[in-house]
Amino acid sequence: MKIIKIKQLVKRYKELVALDHFNLEVNEGEILGFLGPNGCGKTTAINCMLGLLTYDKGDIRIFGEAMTPNAYHIKENIGVVPQELAYFEQLTVFENIDFFCGLYIKDKQKRKALVNEAIAFVGLEDYRKFYPNKLSGGLKRRLNIACGIAHKPKLxxxxxxxxxxxxxxxxxxxxxxxRLNKEGATIVYTTHYLDEADSLCDRIIIMDKGHNVIDGTPEELKSMIATKEIIHLELVEQATPDIIKEMENLPHLQLMDKNKAVYILQFSQKGSNIVAIAQLLEQHNLAYLKLYSEQPSLSDVFLSFTGKELRD
Structure with missing residues (x-):
């Protein structure tokens, strides 16, 4: 089942096109990494999915039904954990979670059981009567999560x-x-920590300028970029221009960055690249401090498809 299905979504703010025929599908039971640089349209897309924003064109279906601002029967099965901490300073941990859970669950006994379960889930048992200003940053984040998931949302x-x-x-x-995912929740996860997305997500979508630029599993995304191996080399002393020229002529070398005696070499094929470099070092009797190989990361994929320019 497609938990979310978006077709050709367009959202404009006067002259700015925030979403440009944006498409998205989220499968039941998956953790989808929803990534993109600042200003790419992620927040606008999410607010449209939640029925918090109107849009100019397109179709949004959640749980197979059309999502509208008044579709409360759909919204009661959705949980939202915003980046900005969302709770009341005047309420205790228990009271905060009870309040947000009460937006969906009216039965007091059922709600009490769900609140206690959420408190245990995020490990706040010892802080039930604490006010938020007495909590550490990590505990506040856990309270934020408990407020968003206490009513057992499917999405x-x-x-x-x-x-x-x-x-x-x-x-x-x-x-x-x-654990939420294993218990049946479908999750849309946004983060700028790409190592998190790499280890956590079943599938990743990277968007930019209002539309998707790439979609696939973390391993599929890494296979889509030209760089297949990255070798890090740190010499005891800087190499001479002749030796640098020899390195630049190594087979399959795409790019070499150098900073004094530190060199990062990107290759279009995996294989004997590190052997070739080791042989070159031995031939010229060059001492080195570091020499190691690594595969491209999700950060390399992200920069490859969205560019290295700074964003607002």
Whole structure:
């Protein structure tokens, strides 16, 4: 089943085209990484999916039904965890989660059980009576998540849920997202931490300038770029111009960046590249501090398809 299906979505803000015939499909039970540079249209697309924005053209279907601003029977099965912390400072942890859960669940006993389950899920059992201003940054993020998922939604939008938290909190949150997915939730995940998307997501869509530019599993995306191997070399001393020229003439070399005695070489094929470099170093009796190979990362894919220019 397609949990989300968007066709030819167009959204304009006067002269600015935020969404330019944007298409998206999200399969039931998957974690979809929804990525893109600042200003690419992600937030606009999500707000349209949630029925918070009108649009100029196109079709949005959630759970097989047309999504409209008044489709509350659809919205009650959706959970949203925004990047900006969304809770009430005047309410305790328990009261905050109870309030947001109460928007969907009216039965008090059922709601109480769901709130307690959400508190346990995010590990806030010892903080039930705390007010948000007494919580650390990581605990606030976990409260934010609990408020968005306590009503057991089938579809969850998670927008940068690990921003500005420590490594332990980040790991705890990511493990929790995997558990939500295993329990049946379909998840749309936005992040600027591309290593998270690489390890967490079943499929990734990268959008830019209002439309999709690439779609596939993390491994499929990495196979789509020309670079197949990256070799890092750090010499004890800078190489002479003649040696640099020899490196530049290595088979399958696409690009070589150099900064003093540090060299990053990108190759269009995997294989014996590191052997060729080692032989060149031995031939010229060059001492080195580092020499290692790595495969392209999701960051390399992202920059390849969206460019390296700074965005607002």
């Amino acid at each position: 969850i939008f998670l927008d940068e849920p690990t921003v500005a938290v420590d490594a332990q909190s980040r790991n705890f949150i990511l493990q929790g997202i995997k």
